[in-house]
Amino acid sequence: MLKRKNSLKILDKTSKAKIIIKKLKKENKNIPIILVPTMGALHQGHLSLIKKAEKYNGIIIVSIFVNPIQFNDKNDLKNYPNTLRADIEKLKELGVDYLFLPTVKDIFNSSFQTTVSVNELQKFLCGKHRPGHFNGVSTIVLKLFNIINPDIAVFGRKDFQQLAIIKRMVIDLNLDIKILEGEIIREESGLALSSRNKLLTKKNYEIAQNIYQGLMFIRSEFKKGKKSSVQLKRLLVTFYQSKGIRNIEYINIVDRNSLIDSKTVRTGNIIAVAIKLGKIRLIDNLKF
Numbered sequence: 001m002l003k004r005k006n007s008l009k010i011l012d013k014t015s016k017a018k019i020i021i022k023k024l025k026k027e028n029k030n031i032p033i034i035l036v037p038t039m040g041a042l043h044q045g046h047l048s049l050i051k052k053a054e055k056y057n058g059i060i061i062v063s064i065f066v067n068p069i070q071f072n073d074k075n076d077l078k079n080y081p082n083t084l085r086a087d088i089e090k091l092k093e094l095g096v097d098y099l100f101l102p103t104v105k106d107i108f109n110s111s112f113q114t115t116v117s118v119n120e121l122q123k124f125l126c127g128k129h130r131p132g133h134f135n136g137v138s139t140i141v142l143k144l145f146n147i148i149n150p151d152i153a154v155f156g157r158k159d160f161q162q163l164a165i166i167k168r169m170v171i172d173l174n175l176d177i178k179i180l181e182g183e184i185i186r187e188e189s190g191l192a193l194s195s196r197n198k199l200l201t202k203k204n205y206e207i208a209q210n211i212y213q214g215l216m217f218i219r220s221e222f223k224k225g226k227k228s229s230v231q232l233k234r235l236l237v238t239f240y241q242s243k244g245i246r247n248i249e250y251i252n253i254v255d256r257n258s259l260i261d262s263k264t265v266r267t268g269n270i271i272a273v274a275i276k277l278g279k280i281r282l283i284d285n286l287k288f
């Protein structure tokens with residue numbers, strides 16, 4: 001029995017983490033190491049990833065690291081919520097085995113200069129609007145993989161481009177890691193859980209409830225027979241505008257693996273949106 005409540009151990013240094021994980025691997029040969037990478041401000045979405053990990057009866061390591069190199073906007077980084085104490089309580093409650101909690105200095109030495117770039121997949125969707133973001137993500141994820149050496153890692157489908165990029169990186173760089181995908185967890189209204197929801201004003205929080213409603217509306221139009229991507233996207237713009245959503249960064253309907261735009265929408269395609277409400281940027285997606 002591996003899990004005990006409140007047995008969470010904190011690994012606050014890369015060197016320490018590497019030593020402990022080597023030992024764990026030696027002592028538990030047939031037990032998988034499962035990594036759930038996060039940037040903290042844990043909500044039910046993260047907790048569902050941990051619950052998914054639990055099904056694999058392994059040693060669960062959650063990382064909390066607000067990765068500066070994936071923020072293309074300095075204010076976004078500055079304002080990123082930090083709820084470390086509450087996060088630790090949640091991890092204890094769930095019986096997580098280890099929390100990897102490194103500092104920025106520990107992860108990025110002063111001469112750091114190497115980046116991992118998944119060249120094509122990062123050109124679409126969020127990548128177009130957040131220069132450098134996905135290089136930052138793939139670099140930190142590969143570093144976490146190298147430090148923790150997991151057999152399994154879990155990522156959420158809300159960041160579906162991130163997920164596609166990480167899956168590609170795992171294949172391209174021959175990493176022996178199984179990637180598990182966690183469902184999008186939503187509030188009752190349908191709003192996708194995000195650490196950034198906390199930063200919305202009351203009014204924008206109300207407006208944000210329509211992001212998912214719009215996606216559902218478009219999917220129902222698709223099911224009724226509308227297959228033109230241009231037409232469906234136009235309908236969504238009109239829907240969002242009628243709900244007070246004016247700043248639409250993108251609406252795209254894409255192939256879920258290549259992320260290339262579909263002109264004629266097919267079952268299995270993904271509609272992905274990025275919306276700005278005030279200064280807060282929210283993303284969501286839905287499968288047709």
Ligand code: PAF
Nearest residue numbers: 037038039067137140159
């Ligand atoms: O999805 C996130 O929280 C981050 O992008 C990740 C994967 C932890 C990398 O910093």
